[in-house]
Amino acid sequence: MKRAHLLAAVLALCCLVGCGTDPHAPAAESLSPAGAPSAEVAPQAEGEEQPTRIAVRADGREIVYELGQSAAAQGLCDQLPLTVEVEDFSTNEKIFYPPQELEVADAPLAEGGRGVLAYYAPWGDVVLFYGPFDGSGQLYELGRAVSGEGDIEALSGSVTISVWGEERGEH
Template identity: 55%
Template sequence: MKKLLSIFMSLCALFLLTVCAKNEESIQIETAIQETWDQTSNTILESEEISMRQISVKWNDKHVIYELNDSPISTSLMEQLPLTVEIENYSTNEKIFYPPEKLDARDSPLAKGGIGTLAYYEPWGDVVFFYGDFRENSSLFELGKVASGEEMICEMTGTMTIDFVQES
């Protein structure tokens, strides 16, 4: 953030210089300012997009963080956030919940297996938190992977809040 503030202040100083003298040099300075501004804007947008792909799953006083992949199905889930849902036990390796609307699985990757995978089972319309290994399934799409708190997935119970990770 300090770096962005420093860049912004530099841009302001360069702008003031261009106002004072309109010649060939000031035109070059204006061009440099615009290029720097464009690069800074793109960097800010990219960093916001990256942080927006992390979600937090909270219940009681615990939470697990997931990093979502860049797929239509993950975007479809993010568009429904924040959510307050009831978690259910299913089988011996997963917890599930049903989002209010079905997710768009077109052109999305299949879940490959592995503890900590966040997936969507399209036939039933449920989101799955895997805390044990699983087999690949042509109807099971990957949303992302656990970023922190993997050991707590099996403890998920009751009402949960799912939302974007808040920058601190």
């Protein structure tokens, strides 16, 4: 049993390294507070560890999310790049369905509001919140928007999701 846990930990570490960022690439500053708009992603001081960021793009809009350290966030990152259909759901969120389900065992429960990127395990959908929401015991946080969160509500139709910077040759 201990070997199985050790093997799982080693595999998780390998996955994290595989979607990590280039230490020589420009970094970005830490998360802005939930709900605080951010015009662009600012660079980080050199030597700081860089979190993984993903970009959601459609119709000239770009929302950049900083991912957490959970297996669920890594699982989403491992499926990128993706082109998916985003759908309206309720009055405060957009959703899409990744090709594969995400592992939520170590993911924190989602809290907050505008700018939260979450995964609703029962339905297997990723949620992009543009308004306040009530938490759920099955809604897990994947990350938070660091720029463009004001554009989430305007998303519709086909969106492209990729690791931020890869399309610019930065990683």
